[in-house]
Amino acid sequence: MLASAAMLAQPAMAEEAAPAVEEDTSIFGGELSGNVGFYTDYIYRGVTQTNNEAAIQGGIDWAHSSGFYVGAWGSNVDFVDGDQASIEVDGYIGFANAIDSMPELSYDVGVIYYWYPGATENLNYDFVELYGSLGYDFDFAAASIGLAWSPEFFGDTGDAFYYQLGLEVPLPYDVSLAGGYNFQEFDEGAQDDYQDWNIGLGYTLYGVDLSLVYSETVDLGTNDNEALTFGVGYAF
Template sequence: MTAPRIATLALSALTLGMLQTASAESPHSFSANIGAVSNYMWRGVSQTQDGPAVQGGLDYSHASGFYAGTWASNIDLNNEGASQEVIIPLDPATGLPATDANGNWIGYTGGSSNPNSPTYELDLYTGFGGKINDDLKWDLNAIYYAYPDGRDSNFAEIGGKLTYKWLTAGLAYTVYGENDEGLYDNGDLYYFGALDFSLPYEFAFNVHGGYYSFTNSNGDSYGNWGATVSRAIGDYGTVSFNYDQNGGNDSVYETDPIFWAGWKKTF
């Protein structure tokens, strides 16, 4: 091997090493995730009327602790069910469906064709987190829950949590809501806590609970609790088996135990 060839190989190796070092030291990180669940449960309430959902998101994080991302899922919030009768009177002046001052159709009584009920959720979030020591971590965040094809449904929260070893506690405060004098409006608070443990054979176990305090309650505030067993299965993502239950007014919420399964893969 000639000296120029040796020098070229050495320079190439040095350049490659420098590129790998620069890449490894990049403070930026990007990831994507996709998943599927047999029931989209959120804070003890099904968002799909006990039906399945396909979900996914994109995330960015910085070495400083800053992060931001977006996440989406199909939903079905028609608690009345699809068998109810739909009555939509026509405006005699225009021949079109009659609407109120806010543009909502008048006379709707229930059913899956409700034009004001969203069919998907799109979340936007950002936050900043770090650790005080190896055992104590903190996180501050803000999230905007958007329902683009719904009406008067969007709301936003700010929140925070502390994690000490296997114990997490936090709260979320609603700072903006379009559902005036209803649920998910300004001033709502959700308190939550969780315990996370490692199990043999690379299984993980989580127990969690929370309490939702609505400003405009009318008896709708509730507590919820549940548990999850999960396991990573290599390149195939993570599978989970879950239990959730709602302790609220049984005339408002489904209070029977709910068991559901989930799968998620991060790229």
């Protein structure tokens, strides 16, 4: 995932000026944020979710200063299933923070529910997943490892594990380079295990996040998928 951080500037005040009172935009002690984007494909774990067509995506999050967060995200999908499902809606809740004694080390744990409204129940598209990750900021680069587990994965394929390795490197001119190598494993052999990898560039221009990502799957045989995805996103 390519991410960009916004820096807040503190305005200067004259000595005789009255102190400014900041408007409290918090909700129940937390902050609301949102995002919206257009992408030439929706790639999930190396596999297209839109039949190699474009996707419009967006989400909303509420995060507390303690690290607790909750949110929802959605996208159009196309599984070539006779329009059984055309939308994916994900709801999630979790906790993310840095270690006090080692602020370079951060963690994120939570649970996410994938919902595909309109799909018939016998397709068993909907599923729940637990996830956790660790990240370390080396200044010159940031590395991460993660694990996601579902007791009953998409399409009733049983236990599924997803192992993630990621690296992000800042480049000159505020360009970011990010990549990852991941392993999808199905415990009951209901589907072939495979790997996927990706590498991409990110840049923020006038508050708009631009991304170009190449992704590919390995060991999916004739179903191997590769894609070059361009994205335009905006966070608010």
